[in-house]
Amino acid sequence: MPVGTQGTVKAVTKDQLLSTKPQIILGNTYHLYLRPGIEVLEYFGGLHSFMNWELPILTDSGGFQVFSLAKERSREGKHKAEVILTEEGVKFKSHLDGSWHFFTPELVVHIQEIIGSDIMMPLDVCPPYPVSHTTARDAVEKTLRWLERSKKAKKNDRQALFGIVQGSVYPDLRKESALRTVEMDMDGYSIGGLSVGEPAQLMYEMTEVVVPLLPENKPRYLMGVGTPENIVESVDRGVDMFDCVMPTRNARNGTLFTTYGRLNIKAAKHRFSDIPVDEECDCYTCRNFSRGYLRHLFNAGEITGMTLATIHNLRYYSRLMEDIRHAIGEGRFKEFKKEFYEKYNSLKNQP
Numbered sequence: 001m002p003v004g005t006q007g008t009v010k011a012v013t014k015d016q017l018l019s020t021k022p023q024i025i026l027g028n029t030y031h032l033y034l035r036p037g038i039e040v041l042e043y044f045g046g047l048h049s050f051m052n053w054e055l056p057i058l059t060d061s062g063g064f065q066v067f068s069l070a071k072e073r074s075r076e077g078k079h080k081a082e083v084i085l086t087e088e089g090v091k092f093k094s095h096l097d098g099s100w101h102f103f104t105p106e107l108v109v110h111i112q113e114i115i116g117s118d119i120m121m122p123l124d125v126c127p128p129y130p131v132s133h134t135t136a137r138d139a140v141e142k143t144l145r146w147l148e149r150s151k152k153a154k155k156n157d158r159q160a161l162f163g164i165v166q167g168s169v170y171p172d173l174r175k176e177s178a179l180r181t182v183e184m185d186m187d188g189y190s191i192g193g194l195s196v197g198e199p200a201q202l203m204y205e206m207t208e209v210v211v212p213l214l215p216e217n218k219p220r221y222l223m224g225v226g227t228p229e230n231i232v233e234s235v236d237r238g239v240d241m242f243d244c245v246m247p248t249r250n251a252r253n254g255t256l257f258t259t260y261g262r263l264n265i266k267a268a269k270h271r272f273s274d275i276p277v278d279e280e281c282d283c284y285t286c287r288n289f290s291r292g293y294l295r296h297l298f299n300a301g302e303i304t305g306m307t308l309a310t311i312h313n314l315r316y317y318s319r320l321m322e323d324i325r326h327a328i329g330e331g332r333f334k335e336f337k338k339e340f341y342e343k344y345n346s347l348k349n350q351p
């Protein structure tokens with residue numbers, strides 16, 4: 001899922017985004033609640049009509065942003081105690097103007113009903129990494145109690161509501177969180193609290209603990225992941241859905257994902273390069289422009305460079321998922337994975 005934090009996927013128009021063939025995009029409840037605000041979204045009839053987007057939208061609960069943005073600000077030394085966690089909900093300071101807000105599980109479902117997303121996430125407690133077993137256990141328990149309240153607050157059957165499995169990097173907590181979340185018979189299951197700074201190997205290990213406990217007939221979503229390698233590895237472990245800012249954020253920095261690995265388009269070696277970013281890619285950028293031209297746009301600070309790079313990276317990710325689905329359908333995922341690594345590591349292995 002391309003990430004459309006504030007009602008837009010950064011640097012691309014709707015048609016450009018559609019040309020990369022996404023199946024669904026993600027919107028951020030925290031950001032949309034603060035700006036433009038739920039009264040604006042309500043006035044425009046929800047996010048689909050506000051941004052003129054017909055395909056599905058998944059919204060996160062805002063919990064992750066509440067915790068992570070507060071941490072970022074306190075690191076910068078600007079403010080203290082910007083998040084107050086209680087049984088009732090979470091009180092937090094806006095990263096925009098410092099005003100105080102209070103999210104409860106019920107309010108977060110209500111906001112997402114106004115947004116009108118197709119898949120909603122319940123408010124959860126996402127502890128940082130590393131965290132003690134005790135704090136991680138409290139987060140699991142509170143997330144489960146909040147899920148119960150979210151389920152009760154939900155008013156329609158048109159929108160799906162997932163459960164979120166927490167438990168940090170503790171296998172016993174992950175197991176318990178998964179089993180008790182599944183007992184609540186949700187529409188799908190998210191694996192939260194990973195990709196928060198832990199080593200990739202730990203993320204894979206936790207996924208291996210959780211996925212076998214989730215029902216086969218419901219989607220499994222690994223939140224906030226990841227690199228192309230992370231995606232291939234997690235699909236191998238049974239995950240279906242992903243979201244990450246990686247393709248879009250990297251594109252704006254000039255880092256492009258290709259069949260043969262990552263490349264930095266700003267590098268001097270591309271100055272006279274007349275080949276496309278990725279010769280195996282069918283995107284608008286690769287069909288029309290050279291690496292040399294893209295490099296020039298980035299070095300000249302032209303915003304079109306960011307747009308063209310974003311189109312390519314989004315198409316790279318959606319093509320990766322298409323290839324994965326085909327390989328699974330044909331029963332040759334293991335071979336696909338081997339070929340993926342052989343090709344993807346080839347740029348890295350060049351002298």
Ligand SMILES: [Zn+2]
Nearest residue numbers: 281283286312
């Ligand atoms: Zn391309």
